[in-house]
Amino acid sequence: xxxxxxxxxxxxxxxxxxxxxxxxxxxxxxxxxxxxxxxxxxxxxxxxxxxxxxxxxxxxxxxxxxxxxxxxxxxxxxxxxxxxxxxxxxxxxxxxxxxxxxxxxxxxxxxxxxxxxxxxxxxxxxxxxxxxxxxxxxxxxxxxxxxxxxxxxxxxxxxxxxxxxxxxx
Numbered sequence: 001x002x003x004x005x006x007x008x009x010x011x012x013x014x015x016x017x018x019x020x021x022x023x024x025x026x027x028x029x030x031x032x033x034x035x036x037x038x039x040x041x042x043x044x045x046x047x048x049x050x051x052x053x054x055x056x057x058x059x060x061x062x063x064x065x066x067x068x069x070x071x072x073x074x075x076x077x078x079x080x081x082x083x084x085x086x087x088x089x090x091x092x093x094x095x096x097x098x099x100x101x102x103x104x105x106x107x108x109x110x111x112x113x114x115x116x117x118x119x120x121x122x123x124x125x126x127x128x129x130x131x132x133x134x135x136x137x138x139x140x141x142x143x144x145x146x147x148x149x150x151x152x153x154x155x156x157x158x159x160x161x162x163x164x165x166x167x168x169x
Contacts, residue, residue, distance in 0.1 A: 028158065033058055035138065036071060039162040064126070064147040065155045069140065077139040079113045079132035086130060086143070087117070096120045107131040107142055108163040119145075127152055135165045 030039045033048045034056045040046065044062040051057055055072040083102055090097050098118045105114035112133020119126050128145035129152065144159075146152040 030162075031058070031060075034071070035166040036069065036140075037162075037164045037166070038159045040067075040159050060159070062155070065151060066143075066145045067156065067159060068143045068145075071138050071140045073137050074139060077134075079134065079139070079141075082132040082139070082141045083113060083115050083130055086141070087115075090119070094121055105131065107133070107140075108160045110135055110140070110163070110165070112140070136167055138165060140165070 060067040
């Protein structure tokens with residue numbers, strides 16, 4: 001093999017390596033935590049934590065996009081109470097909150113209740129959607145929030161489409 005052939009072979013292999021590193025698989029990561037799993041863009045920062053009372057949380061964030069999931073193995077929690085309780089905890093002296101009616105809705109393949117909202121303070125405006133539902137032994141509460149309605153729909157799609165709850169064993 002001549003030096004020129006070796007050179008072009010190395011260039012070709014380098015090109016293949018660069019192409020393979022640009023595949024969509026490298027732009028996603030999968031999280032599995034306490035029976036909840038989803039895929040999100042690789043640049044999202046994800047943190048998990050254990051809360052009191054057999055409850056857990058997952059927070060994922062990228063820029064102005066925030067996803068907050070809490071869940072518990074206590075099945076006696078009413079989904080409507082979760083949404084209303086969250087809204088009632090927002091300090092109206094600091095934030096202007098506008099909510100829509102709670103309606104039947106899906107988060108991914110899971111049926112439950114949801115409510116759209118906007119929230120603002122002096123310099124920050126955000127829109128969001130919260131979901132609450134039961135699946136098997138789990139009660140799930142999800143808040144997704146972004147700076148625009150367009151980002152709210154686009155930037156969470158991969159998470160919502162891949163969201164899964166493992167069946168209790």
